[in-house]
Amino acid sequence: MIEQYQIPLLKDHHTHPSISAAFSGAIKLRNVPEKADALALIRNSKEEMTVVLGWNTSYYQFSDEELESFPPVVICNTSLHGFLINPSAKAMLSNKHPDVIANIDDEEWVEANIYTILKFLTNLRPLETARLKAFYDDELLPLGVWYAEDMLLPNRELIAQFNELGYRDRTRLWADEDVLTSLTEEDRQQIDGIKLFTDGALGARTAAVSIPFLSGETGLLNYSDEHLRDKMAQLRHYNLPFAIHAIGDRATAQVVNTTHSLRQEFPDFPPVRIEHCQFISRETATLAKSLDIALCPQPNFSSDSGVYTDRLPPELCRANNPFRMLIDEIGYVPGEDLLFGSDGMPHGAEYALQQSLFPLYDEQRLTMDEFIQGYCMPDMTHGSLNVTVNTQEKTVKVEVCPA
Ligand SMILES: [Zn+2]
Incomplete structure (x- = not known):
């Protein structure tokens, strides 16, 4: 059909x-x-x-x-x-x-300093404002993307560049402690939140999982429980939301348990959002929901269950991106506390829709309504997407119609 x-x-x-x-x-x-x-x-x-x-x-x-x-x-x-x-x-x-x-x-150093490396990479060549504009207008928009949060502000110049383009409402800017401390008070007002990394990723077999990779490794946690608690307690003085990278179930549990104890200690502790959250137990998800912790997973990464069969045991392939559990059992609501993004792998509506509507596992499936709530602009002011779904062949075609 x-x-x-x-x-x-x-x-x-x-x-x-x-x-x-x-x-x-x-x-x-x-x-x-x-x-x-x-x-x-x-x-x-x-x-x-x-x-x-x-x-x-x-x-x-x-x-x-x-x-x-x-x-x-x-x-x-x-x-x-x-x-x-x-x-x-x-x-x-x-x-x-x-x-x-x-x-x-040094794999361990790389994971603990991933933000430093990504900033190093971004700063290898100066980013001209025209390139930033061309990226939004000539690369993202033809793929059907209007708004794109920047999870890794590489330097303070970028704030001025977004302002100069008038694109401040097409992004949110997340910065790490190093960049935050380098900013003037005025610049800091423009930062939307603080980014932390608590584990690695599947691609490098460094996500902190409790069921081992086929190679026997269980990934890397960047912080001890105590160190993460101290870091977040110290950073709360900025009074900014946290976006915390956690992919493996050991990392998602660590973030949720740490937030739990911080909320008891500091009732006004800032909002916390978990980035990626590919593996999370029912127990952790239930606690996360009760603490108003938002989740920001990537429907694109449902395909990891097929791409990484060389490293993931079948249990992990099945457990990746458990969207039905999060929505149907735990009560997460797309667009409210369940927000979707691409991580740029790849950008664009077509792949995101393909992986959302027709993932490898039923547990990863999103409905079109859930996709719209969690992954789309609130209205069609800036344009729209004509989506053709072939339910027999399980394919999605997208035509982008800018306003
Ligand atoms: Zn990312």
Whole structure:
């Protein structure tokens, strides 16, 4: 059966427009499954410093000889939680970024300092305001996205750039402690919240899970319980909401339990939102809901259950993105305390709708209404999407109609 819908443009609650705009010229390996093609793309690069995004470790690895044969290059794992910097790039960058270069091959350091690395990447080349505008207007909008929250403010200049473009209502800006402390009081007024990371990601096998990856690892927690509690208690003085990255069930439980004790100690503790939240137990979700903790998962990541069968045991494939449990059993409400975003993997309405309406597991499925509530602008002022759903073939086609 063919179903037709007209729905508003997307409101992407979790992504990285500044990183994406900074890398709009980067080599993208997301759709390059053959290693020979990847090698040719990197070897032929004419950039002074080549940046490569979207490397999927389940497709191929790069040998030391290959890395040495490349021009200066920074290769980012598709999850943005794993990086290769080749010797010639290390030589170029070691003076200005000694910490990053010394520790980039240390998985634990990388997870604990992921924000520093992402800012380092974004700041490799200055981001011109025109590139930021082009990213919103020429890349996001044709994909059906009007609004995109920036989860990683790389520097204070970006605030002025959003203001200059008049695009402040097309984003929310989340900053980490380093950037927050570097801001003037006036700049700080423009920050919408504080970003923290508590574990890694599936792509780098560093999400903190209680059922081990097939390799036997159980991922990494960036903080001890006490350290996270102290950090959040200290940061509450900014009186800003928290957005806390937590993917594995050990990380989501840690965030929820920590928030629980902080709420008892400080009744006016700021709002908390969990980013990604791919794995969460019923018990943790129930407590999270009772504490008004919002969740910001990525329907796109339902496909991890198929993409990462090389590392996820079947129990984890099934447990990923348990949207039916969250909505039907726990009472999470899309658009209120359940907000959806893409994390830029990839951006756009079509893939998000495909993964929402036709995921691998029924437990991951969203209805069109839930998608609209949790993932769309409140109305069609800025444009709309004509969506054609083929329920037999399980396909989605999207036509973007800007206002
Ligand atoms: Zn993100």
